[in-house]
Amino acid sequence: VQLVESGGGMAQPGESLRLSCEASGFTFSNFSMSWARQAPGKELEWVSTISFGPGSYYAYFTPSVQGRFSMSRDDAKNTLYLQMNSLKTEDTGMYYCAKCPPAIACVRNWTDRGQGTQVTVSS
Numbered sequence: 369v370q371l372v373e374s375g376g377g378m379a380q381p382g383e384s385l386r387l388s389c390e391a392s393g394f395t396f397s398n399f400s401m402s403w404a405r406q407a408p409g410k411e412l413e414w415v416s417t418i419s420f421g422p423g424s425y426y427a428y429f430t431p432s433v434q435g436r437f438s439m440s441r442d443d444a445k446n447t448l449y450l451q452m453n454s455l456k457t458e459d460t461g462m463y464y465c466a467k468c469p470p471a472i473a474c475v476r477n478w479t480d481r482g483q484g485t486q487v488t489v490s491s
Contacts, residue, residue: 369393369480371465376485379455387485389448389465397421397443400468402478403450405487407461414475416450417468428473432458455489463487 375387387403403415416439419426427439438451448465463485466478 369467371467371480371482373463373465373482373485376463376487378488378490380491381456381489383455383489384451384453385455385487387450387452387463387465387487389450389482391446391448391465391467394467396441396446399470400473401441401448402466402468402474403439403448403463404466404478404481405459405461405463406484407458410461412464413461415463417473417475418448419473426473428475452487455487457489457491459487460489461487 370392372390379385398420400417400419402417404412405415406412414430416429418439418441429437436454440449465482467480468474469479
């Protein structure tokens with residue numbers, strides 16, 4: 369399993385960033401996927417999860433990002449996305465793409481995680 373995140377960077381409050389995660393080494397379309405983040409000095413925090421198909425996907429978000437972040441997946445490209453709008457300073461952290469166990473739309477206990485991409489929100 370390989371998960372490679374990209375798209376992080378610096379942003380000012382109120383701006384947007386879009387993260388991507390390219391997956392390989394497993395059948396991407398068969399697994400729910402998550403984004404998690406870790407701020408300096410804090411524990412890993414679940415951000416969002418999207419279910420697997422076929423058909424409609426369901427995305428779940430932690431309350432602090434609900435309405436500001438959206439999550440999508442392109443199973444043809446084996447790629448996961450996180451669109452982050454109206455960024456706040458408290459969104460700063462390392463963002464990880466993570467794979468859920470089979471048949472579960474998980475918010476913890478991921479089986480695999482990428483190396484992460486840094487997001488820094490500062491004025």
